[in-house]
Amino acid sequence: MEETMQQTTESVGCHQMNRTESEGYDGAQTLMRIIGENLVEVQTGTTNLLELILSPENLNRSYRQVIGNDGSGGVDKMGTSELLPYLNLHKDELIEQLQKGKYRPNPVRRVDIPKDNGKARQLGIPTVVDRFIQQAISQVLIPIYEREFNDNSFGFRPNRSAHDALKRVQEYADNGYHYCINLDLERFFDTVNHSKLIEVLSRTIKDGRVISLIHHYLKAGVMVAHKYESTEEGVPQGGPLSPILSNILLNELDKELSRRGHPFVRYADDCLILVKSKRATERVRDSISTYLEKKLFLKVNMEKTIIRDVRGMKYLGYSFY
DNA sequence: GTCTATGCAAC
RNA sequence: CUUGUUGCAUAGAC
Numbered sequence: 493m494e495e496t497m498q499q500t501t502e503s504v505g506c507h508q509m510n511r512t513e514s515e516g517y518d519g520a521q522t523l524m525r526i527i528g529e530n531l532v533e534v535q536t537g538t539t540n541l542l543e544l545i546l547s548p549e550n551l552n553r554s555y556r557q558v559i560g561n562d563g564s565g566g567v568d569k570m571g572t573s574e575l576l577p578y579l580n581l582h583k584d585e586l587i588e589q590l591q592k593g594k595y596r597p598n599p600v601r602r603v604d605i606p607k608d609n610g611k612a613r614q615l616g617i618p619t620v621v622d623r624f625i626q627q628a629i630s631q632v633l634i635p636i637y638e639r640e641f642n643d644n645s646f647g648f649r650p651n652r653s654a655h656d657a658l659k660r661v662q663e664y665a666d667n668g669y670h671y672c673i674n675l676d677l678e679r680f681f682d683t684v685n686h687s688k689l690i691e692v693l694s695r696t697i698k699d700g701r702v703i704s705l706i707h708h709y710l711k712a713g714v715m716v717a718h719k720y721e722s723t724e725e726g727v728p729q730g731g732p733l734s735p736i737l738s739n740i741l742l743n744e745l746d747k748e749l750s751r752r753g754h755p756f757v758r759y760a761d762d763c764l765i766l767v768k769s770k771r772a773t774e775r776v777r778d779s780i781s782t783y784l785e786k787k788l789f790l791k792v793n794m795e796k797t798i799i800r801d802v803r804g805m806k807y808l809g810y811s812f813y
Numbered sequence: 814g815t816c817t818a819t820g821c822a823a824c
Numbered sequence: 825c826u827u828g829u830u831g832c833a834u835a836g837a838c
Contacts (some may be wrong), residue, residue, distance in 0.1 A: 560817090561828080605826060617827045630829085646830090647824060653831040654823040681824095730827035735824085738829095760824045760829090808823055 541699035545632050546587055554628035555579075558620065558732070575620045590625070593701055597622050599713040599720055600728045614682065616714055616728030626709065626733035629702070633736050636696065641739060642746035647760030648735035654808045660757045661764060665802040665812065669755055669766035672805055673777045676796035677784070680761035681738065682726040685789035686710045689727075689741050709733065735760070741788065748783055759808055766802070773799045 544550065559572050579586070589595035600616035607613050618626060634650070641649065646657035661672075677683075690707055697703055709731070713722045727734040738760060745763065749756045754776060755766045765780065767773055777799060781792040805812050 601825095601827090603826060615827050617825095623827085626828095648829045650830070655831075657823085728828090732828060735829040738824095762824065 539699045541632060541697060542591065542701045542705075545628050545702065546590060550628050550631055551624075553631055554624055557627050557631075558624050572620055575624060578621060579624075586621070586625075590705065591701075593704055595625075595705070595708070597625075597709050597712040599715045600730065602714050602716045603730075613729065615730040616726075617730040618709075618712075618728060618732075622709070622712075623732055626731050629706065630733045630736055633697075633733075633740075637736060637740060637743075640696065641743055642750065642758075644756055645739060645743065645746055645758045647758065647762070648739055654759060657757050657759045658808060658810055661766070661802070661807060661812070664755045664757070664766045668768050670802055671767045671770055671773050672800065672802050673765040673767070673773055673780075674798050674805070674807065675763040675765065675777075675780070675784075676793040676798075677761045677763075678791040678793040680790065681729045681734065683789075683791060684727045684738065684741060685725055688789055689737060692740055692744060706733070706737075744788055745780075745784065748787075749780070754780075757807075762808065764805075764807055 555575070558575065561572075586595070598619045598621075600618050600622075603615040603617055604612040605615060638649070644660060646652045646654065646660075686707070689710070690703060693706065694703055710727065711723060712728075713720055714728075715721075727737050742758065742761065742763075746756070746758060749765065757764045757766075765776060767776055777797060781794070781797070784790045784792055802812055
């Protein structure tokens with residue numbers, strides 16, 4: 493075990509780019525330190541973001557996260573156990589391709605899993621190497637976007653739990669917001685509009701190479717029973733990068749709700765809008781639905797979008813009473 | 814405070 | 825070869 497970790501540090505942490513571009517490498521090191529220690533001062537407009545993603549520290553963290561997540565209880569860790577040998581052989585080539593914008597992600601693997609309600613959830617599972625790279629991207633985007641995200645957004649974010657979200661709903665309810673609209677976005681992950689997401693990303697991320705890499709991940713396609721299918725929309729359910737991408741897009745919804753003065757609580761795609769009067773509920777529901785469809789290109793499921801008194805409302809697995 | 818390992822939950 | 829992010833709990837090592 494300890495030997496494996498030692499190997500890890502050497503293989504993933506070893507940096508061949510250091511020889512050819514020591515200046516860029518040192519810059520990345522510095523940026524890494526700034527992001528880690530002081531979120532406020534990092535310049536998101538940097539064009540050095542890719543170097544930050546490919547820095548040894550970030551890649552090491554990414555490796556350990558990907559390995560650690562696999563159910564390594566004992567028997568089945570075949571997928572991730574192959575990552576270290578692969579990186580030992582190909583990491584220089586991999587990093588070079590990523591730097592030159594030549595890297596092409598592999599299609600995701602389609603796996604259907606049954607949901608509670610009997611329907612199937614379609615997972616899109618990237619290869620271990622792509623999970624590794626996506627994790628590295630995610631780790632750099634998280635501190636950048638944590639500053640931009642809304643205080644009422646709770647899903648997929650560090651130091652924020654579903655319980656925190658419920659407490660926030662309770663606070664609003666106690667302050668006179670007795671009615672709520674529970675928006676249901678139809679197959680949200682599968683219907684994310686690539687152009688819109690890239691547009692929103694580009695406002696903050698100024699390193700075109702990173703934008704391009706993420707775009708390639710969105711378009712990587714999917715293998716369904718040994719047949720390739722292109723992906724024109726959606727983010728893969730199962731990619732390490734997908735949670736933050738979903739929050740980046742839905743942060744636009746948060747901003748719109750704030751602009752209109754509507755209190756809300758959002759956990760991933762599960763959004764609760766709170767209003768004081770019953771009469772306002774349908775008007776708000778309809779205008780926000782129009783916004784989601786026209787501006788964010790997301791479909792609202794009107795049948796499953798429920799309006800009711802907060803008391804008795806079921807949210808994030810709990811009921812209010 | 815950092816880090817391993819189980820287990821549960823939300824989406 | 826059922827993936828992912830996040831949170832909580834328990835045990836243990838510094």
